[in-house]
């Protein structure tokens with residue numbers, strides 16, 4: 001199943017409206033697309049203990065994983081309250097773990113922007129950077 005960038009970004013925008021962001025007032029939504037085209041959504045969920053807050057992208061990706069997805073093809077990310085939203089470093093690293101190939105964002109005019117994880121996280125460290133014996137067992 002394929003999903004066009006504009007509709008994935010529209011979906012992420014709707015998810016952003018569900019964010020729990022009383023501390024930053026910066027609402028973010030994300031839609032992760034698995035290899036078979038299934039969609040998994042996430043918004044940022046903040047906490048009074050700020051460090052316990054979770055980003056939208058991580059929530060989308062961990063929800064996909066909890067549904068049995070090991071590889072994520074694409075993630076669309078939209079913020080409602082800023083000029084544009086580009087994933088933070090921690091989110092880029094979480095994307096790396098699950099093989100995200102394509103990241104969909106909007107530019108400051110709202111037009112779709114497509115980039116690769118290599119664009120966002122060059123020279124990255126990932127599962128294949130570890131010795132084979134250290135890789136998690138696939139069961």
Ligand code: THU
Nearest residue numbers: 024026028044055056087088091
């Ligand atoms: N945020 C995300 O959800 N994703 C990002 O990639 C950048 C930042 C959230 C975290 C926090 O709730 C708010 O945006 C302001 O940093």
